[in-house]
Amino acid sequence: MIIHIVAGGPIERIPKLYDWQAEDVIWVGVDRGVAYLLEHNIVPAKAFGDFDSITREELFNIKAQLPHAEVFPSEKNETDTELAVNWALEQNPALIRIFGGTGGRLDHFLGNIQLLLKGLEKGALMELHDIQNKLFAHREGTYSITKDETLPYISFMPITPDVKGITLKGFKYPLEKKHIRFGDTLCISNELEVESGTFSFEEGILMVIRSRDYHPLS
Missing domain, CATH: 3.40.50.10240 (Thiamin pyrophosphokinase, catalytic domain)
Structure with missing residues (x-):
């Protein structure tokens, strides 16, 4: 099983997602990444976030299309991406790829790099991808x-x-x-x-x- 997590980083840094679709891939959206997936006709199996980076109208549309979307308070101990990674690791995947986790705020980017260590602890390979890098x-x-x-x-x-x-x-x-x-x-x-x-x-x-x-x- 491969899990693809699309986070809420700058859209211009996210590769073309249709190049990454396959039968054994489960898509997960995080915050603005959920809206990005839906815009590209990809329905995520899970959706996480406080959704503080999208409009009320966008959040209304997400809830209408994804009743299972999990909305969290903005004040919490984990980042939205970590919530998604924690869920993904519970599924025992062979590989987790994170898109939309680079660029933008440096604190989020460095935090996402540290999330790679969670994969090592669980024996799952994790990768960060953008349009010019793979980590x-x-x-x-x-x-x-x-x-x-x-x-x-x-x-x-x-x-x-x-x-x-x-x-x-x-x-x-x-x-x-x-x-x-x-x-x-x-x-x-x-x-x-x-x-x-x-x-x-x-x-x-x-x-x-x-x-x-x-x-x-x-």
Whole structure:
């Protein structure tokens, strides 16, 4: 099972959702993301949020189309996106993708990055996607990674204070058992030189960012 969560981030940062539709995908809307899904003729299985970023008319239409929409008070302990992620993790999915979770407010963006750690705790891979980036996190281990011409740049950033023993094979800038600390930029903007390479590390949590340069017309 794959769960796609569409949050309320800037619409211009959200990829074309019809490219991501498949039979095994469950769609979930968060706040303005619910309205965005309905505008694209995608009916979410679940809807969460305080809906403070939409008009009363839009909220009325959402309630009319989605009687199951869960409306929360604006003063609460979790963000709207975290509420959706908590529900998604209870479904034991193989993968959760979050759209509309980048851009806009930096506090929301950084909070969404930290939500990736919840997936690691539950054994579910979580990814953040926008029109030019894909982010995910891994615990120590060895992982394959394939070339993607649409996202040619690959960066590795520690989420924990230290990531020990990082090794990169098949990359333009290879590494062998390197120790990197939170705040280091050594592993920013690398590229694969082969169709499939590997990255591995012995301790810590590593965030992987696949990206491309921004082209407004692309």
